[in-house]
């Protein structure tokens with residue numbers, strides 16, 4: 001069973017990375033033998049889609065695949081043949097951060113056609129979980145439908161990879177090791193710390209449970 005866990009944050013060991021590793025632990029708790037590849041996206045050099053359309057060229061050698069031979073070339077092939085993929089992304093300006101979006105552009109666009117009706121060229125379904133971390137508190141996110149762009153992206157991923165994308169979120173994240181060193185008076189550091197100390201473990205548990213359930217479903221299928 002091939003599992004890919006991708007940290008879309010530039011920060012190793014921070015919120016996204018922790019959530020992702022908890023998801024991985026959930027996988028292992030059910031199926032120790034899973035072949036798990038952990039990827040730090042910011043270690044790779046790549047661009048978003050270049051709109052070359054080689055993936056849609058009839059009879060072309062790259063039809064249904066991305067021809068760009070850069071840092072995510074092999075990762076894209078691995079994702080396509082994986083059983084499950086988790087991507088942890090920080091929310092930047094109310095959306096999935098740009099670097100992760102670059103991966104998603106390439107990952108989605110290359111496997112879909114402009115046929116009528118459009119079709120995807122994925123051989124087998126890939127189970128996807130998106131894990132998001134953000135500074136905004138949960139009530140703000142809910143009241144403002146703050147993750148609507150993530151909803152749309154998940155719908156597209158689900159269509160392209162033939163799955164129902166699952167989601168785990170961590171709100172109100174702690175951003176600095178020492179708030180006193182940064183101009184950050186807009187936030188109440190004590191409140192942020194309290195929230196982290198009381199809630200983040202629940203978010204980690206949700207990620208763990210999602211990973212465990214993901215494998216259980218795959219083993220049953």
Ligand SMILES: Cc1cc2nc3c(=O)[nH]c(=O)nc-3n(C[C@H](O)[C@H](O)[C@H](O)COP(=O)(O)O)c2cc1C
Nearest residue numbers: 009014015016090091092093094133134135136173
């Ligand atoms: C460039 C930038 C833009 C951000 N924009 C938002 C935002 O629009 N909404 C939000 O809730 N948090 C925003 N954040 C905060 C991050 O989403 C949050 O700290 C996240 O947990 C970071 O993940 P990490 O700790 O894994 O790096 C932003 C952070 C950065 C660096």
